[in-house]
Amino acid sequence: METLDEQLQRAYQQYSLQADDLQKNIFLNNLYHTNETLFFRLIREHIQEMMPIIYTPTAGLAIQHYSDEFRKPRGIYLSYPERDHINEILDHWDANDINLIVLTDSEQILGIGDQGANGIGISVAKLVVYTLCAGINPRRMLPIMIDVGTNNPQLLEDPFYLGWRHHRISSAEYHQFVETVINAIKEKFPQVFLQWEDFGKKNARCHLDRYQDSMCTFNDDIQGTGAVAMAALLNALKITGTPLSHHRVLVYGAGTAGCGIADQIWEQMIKEGLNHQKAYSRFYLMDRQGLVTSNRENIDYFKAPYARSSSETDEWDRADDPTRLLDVVRNIHPTILIGTSTVHGAFNREVVNTMAAHVERPIIFPLSNPLTLAEATPDDIIHWTQGRALVATGSPFSDVEFQGKFYPVSQCNNALIFPGLGLGIISCQAERVSAGMMDAATLELANSTTDKTRLLPEISQLQEVSKNIGVAVARQAILEGVALNRPDQNVENLVESNIWEPVYMPYQPLNIPAK
Structure with missing residues (x-):
């Protein structure tokens, strides 16, 4: 006979003996399978230490090794070859038993891209956080993986890969399948809250726009990321004393997260009195092709409102290139720099110093996950700007000491x-x-x-x-x-x-x- 507190001591000792973060993640997930109560009590008692293990950034590593380290299934796979049996699969659950579903197709997991069926790990991790942080009953939530194939060649060639060994299906087949899944979910669980998770940038926005008026649904990569970054920015503005409408915002990485953040900031500018076009004029978005401009062909519809005039760069020095971050910073003098690019080291010393030369308190948010993909480290940014920059990150970093003073580093964690x-x-x-x-x-x-x-x-x-x-x-x-x-x-x-x-x-x- 043991109390829960006695079991906690043993479980923490076993956890501490694990060789690295991946093994710690595996240990915790095994505990989740065997003793749900002990699992949640353990990570709640050690939330600061274990949150990065069970969620980001270690969750990304665990997903990459999911098929190799497979122990026991959790959640549902709705695979394209079983498209005629979706209702039959969902009938294993009672409609009144499920309050929340986290749904993924795993096309764009964290900063590691297409992970195929291994992506069920992100749905599971999200639901763990729902219980850990908000106390939502773990038995009333359901992780679902839509397996539509994968374009990841390593997975397709991996003999241990657990998913459907097939390239991702065509766009028409894909959207028809998603519609079949959503209709089945709506019919089976009419009051469920559905979260879209780690879909590709085009599909993520498309699904949210298509279904948000017909069901209770939310996209964490778009709305959640935008909300957390906006909250951090509101507090940064209190420190700078400069109204948001006076800032120039450069978003480096105009994908799902970057555009979601831009949308949140744009809406806040509207609330502060700017008209729509004037608010859009405060933004500069960059993607893999460089500065987003209006002369592009087939520009993503969610980027189009932010596109700069194609003639704007004509006034730049001929040596400057609008595809290079440094040249864009040199010409537009941003006061807010947000990174969602997954380009490690993109915010280098020259970029940061060029920005800081034109603003007293630069606001710099390198938000890419995991740590190895962050645009810059807070330590570098604080030292390069002599402590003037206001920094928030996507991955967990320690506070920075500079010239005898400690500078807090907040994590923009969804x-x-x-x-x-x-x-x-x-x-x-x-x-x-x-x-x-x-x-x-x-x-x-x-x-x-x-x-x-x-x-x-x-x-x-x-x-x-x-x-x-x-x-x-x-x-x-x-x-x-x-x-x-x-x-x-x-x-x-x-x-x-x-x-x-x-x-x-x-x-x-x-x-x-x-x-």
């Missing part, structure tokens, strides 16, 4: 926003995810930073922050009339009643009379 959003939605049974609900979550996150020198709360505060975001989101949903559950009790009590705790339930003997 775990700061999506668990609380899900908690609020599930608590009030919201029918949609509205712009107002996202705004409420963003503002609550920004206001949750008690240390005014930090741009975002620390990971250790995740549970409190998630609960407060849940209350703000549920309150906004009720106010907008999109909540099916509008309680007589106060919203705080409603949200608290939906928080699951990792404790053992007592067993009691039943006196059943003999027949």
Whole structure:
């Protein structure tokens, strides 16, 4: 007979003996399979240490090794060859048992690209964070992998690969299959909250635009990333004292995340009084082809509003190249530089110093994951700018010491926003995810930073922050009339009643009379 606390001590000792982060991730996932209560209690007790192991950045490494290290399945694979049996597969679950689904097709996992069927690992990791941070019942959530093939040659040639060994299907087949899956989910789980996760940039935006008005759905890579970056930026603006509408924003990496962040900042500029076109004029977006300009052919529709005039670069020095980050920085003098490019070291000393020469407090967010793909390290940025830069990162970094002073480094971790959003939605049974609900979550996150020198709360505060975001989101949903559950009790009590705790339930003997 052992108490949960005694089991915790043994589990932590076993965890500590693991050779590296990947082995620690494998150990924790094995514990998840065997003792769910102990698993969540362990990582909750050591959230600062274990969050990077069970989620980013180690989750990416674990996904790359998923087929090699496979132990036990978790979640559902909806494979294209089984497209005529989707309803039959989903019928294994009762409609009232599932509140939340994380759905992926694994085309663009973190910063490591197409991981095929191995991508189920990101759906599982997201659901772990929902429970860890917001207390959503783990037995009422479902990770789903849409297996439509993979274009990753290493996986196709790997004899241990667990997925459908086939190149990704055509666009027409793909969208028809996704529609089949979504219709089946809507029919089976009409009140479910569905999160899109790590879809390719074109499909991610397309799915969100197509389905967000017909079901309660959310894309963490677009909306979640944008909300967290916006919250950090709101706090940075409090330090600089310069209104957002006066800033020039350069987004380096105009994909799903980068454009999602740009959209959030653009909307905030509109709220501050700029008209639509004037707000767009404050942005410069760069992708693999360089500065996004209007003379491109087949420009992605979500980038088009941000495209600069093709004649704008004609005024630059002839030696400057609009495909090079340094030349763009030299010519446009950005005050906010955001990296979502996964180009390691892109924000080098010359780029940072060129930017800092024209702004007193440069705001620099190298947000790419994992650590090996970050555009710059906070230590370098702080030293290069003599401590003037305001920095937030995508991966976890330690605070920086420079000339005897410590500079806090906040992590723009989506775990700061999506668990609380899900908690609020599930608590009030919201029918949609509205712009107002996202705004409420963003503002609550920004206001949750008690240390005014930090741009975002620390990971250790995740549970409190998630609960407060849940209350703000549920309150906004009720106010907008999109909540099916509008309680007589106060919203705080409603949200608290939906928080699951990792404790053992007592067993009691039943006196059943003999027949």
